[in-house]
Amino acid sequence: MTSTQSPDTTTRYPEAAIEADPTVPAIHIWRDFAATPAQLFRAHTDRELFAQWVGPVGVGADITHWDAREGGSWRYTAHGEHDREGFETSFHGCFHTVREDRIVQTFTWDGMPDGVALETMTFEDLGDGRTRLHAVSLCDSFEDRDAWLSSGMEVGVNDGYAAIDRLLAEGAL
Amino acid sequence: MTDQLSRVFAALADPTRRDMVARLAEADHTVGDLAEPYDVSLQAVSKHLKVLEDAGLVTRTREAQRRPVHLEAEVFDLMTKWIERYRRQAEERFSRLDAVLARMQDDENPTDRPSAQEGTAS
Numbered sequence: 001m002t003s004t005q006s007p008d009t010t011t012r013y014p015e016a017a018i019e020a021d022p023t024v025p026a027i028h029i030w031r032d033f034a035a036t037p038a039q040l041f042r043a044h045t046d047r048e049l050f051a052q053w054v055g056p057v058g059v060g061a062d063i064t065h066w067d068a069r070e071g072g073s074w075r076y077t078a079h080g081e082h083d084r085e086g087f088e089t090s091f092h093g094c095f096h097t098v099r100e101d102r103i104v105q106t107f108t109w110d111g112m113p114d115g116v117a118l119e120t121m122t123f124e125d126l127g128d129g130r131t132r133l134h135a136v137s138l139c140d141s142f143e144d145r146d147a148w149l150s151s152g153m154e155v156g157v158n159d160g161y162a163a164i165d166r167l168l169a170e171g172a173l
Numbered sequence: 174m175t176d177q178l179s180r181v182f183a184a185l186a187d188p189t190r191r192d193m194v195a196r197l198a199e200a201d202h203t204v205g206d207l208a209e210p211y212d213v214s215l216q217a218v219s220k221h222l223k224v225l226e227d228a229g230l231v232t233r234t235r236e237a238q239r240r241p242v243h244l245e246a247e248v249f250d251l252m253t254k255w256i257e258r259y260r261r262q263a264e265e266r267f268s269r270l271d272a273v274l275a276r277m278q279d280d281e282n283p284t285d286r287p288s289a290q291e292g293t294a295s
Contacts, residue, residue: 016267018260022183027259031267035274043273053269133267142179149255 013132025145026138037123037131041100044068044121055079064090070098074105093119107137115144181252184228189213190221197231197244207242 012032019028033040043049045068055061055078065075075092090110097104100123107117117137124132139145185191193207208218222242225231229248233240 016260016264018256018263020182020256022179022186025179029260029263031263033267033271033274035278039274039277042277043270049273049277053266053273146179149259 020145020149024138025140025142026136027145027149029133029135031133032126032130033133034130036129037101037125040123040131040133041103044103045098051076065092068095068098070095072098115140117144117148180228181230181248184224184230185252187221187224190225193221193225194230194244194249197242198246198249201241201243203239203241 013030014032016029016031020026021028035043043053047063047066047068050066051061051063054076061076061078063074063076065073067073071094073092073094075090077088077090079086079088092108092110093106093116095103095105102123103119103121105119107119108115117139119135119137121133121135124134126132137148139148185194189211196202196207204215204218204222207222208215211218222231222233226233230245232243232245234243
């Protein structure tokens with residue numbers, strides 16, 4: 001499966017499939033839903049519906065600003081728990097394209113206010129009552145993309161680079 | 174160095190190289206061993222190996238005559254762990270979305286059934 005073309009429609013994604021793009025700093029995700037494109041679109045644009053699934057189960061997210069129109073913007077705070085300590089983390093962005101088959105928005109984690117990803121979500125009608133979501137998050141740089149992928153890991157991106165540095169130093173590479 | 178992880182992702186983007194890595198995860202192999210199942214020239218296999226080496230995924234013993242290829246599991250595991258964890262988090266979110274979509278459909282097509290099942294994806 002290459003990233004430049006939509007995956008073969010005979011492939012099914014009952015569970016999320018992921019690919020870190022090798023050519024540009026992007027993360028792709030595919031997932032099929034038992035719903036129409038219109039329903040999937042509503043679940044992404046209706047403030048109440050979106051709040052029900054975006055945040056951790058039983059906690060959800062506080063949507064502090066929501067204007068799901070082209071040129072509009074959004075902001076929400078999610079609550080998490082780490083080592084039994086509660087913490088809050090927030091995100092914001094702008095809606096660039098809001099169409100029933102396509103949403104394009106910017107995405108910033110407030111912990112890294114200068115970082116911004118461009119997110120494109122397409123809703124493809126599979127014709128059998130199901131709809132395929134394809135989400136692409138294009139980051140500023142490969143480093144940022146890798147940091148995203150490794151975020152919250154005990155062994156993060158810096159340890160990854162360190163492991164490779166060590167191998168280099170040992171003359172293994 | 175900053176681009177090293179991207180090289181890992183790029184190295185793993187090719188199905189032949191992914192297959193090589195899977196075989197190396199079981200045991201070290203010589204280049205000849207590695208090349209055998211593939212319908213490509215030894216030269217092409219060497220090229221694939223060079224990509225895997227540049228990404229830090231495999232190393233080749235300098236001393237031994239046969240110079241077997243060895244998978245650097247540390248680097249490989251890290252990548253796969255990150256990606257899988259990210260995927261799992263997305264899947265958790267999408268499972269919640271499944272439930273929301275199921276509720277939406279119930280609201281749109283009310284039936285005579287009591288809605289005790291509400292909130293569970295069918």
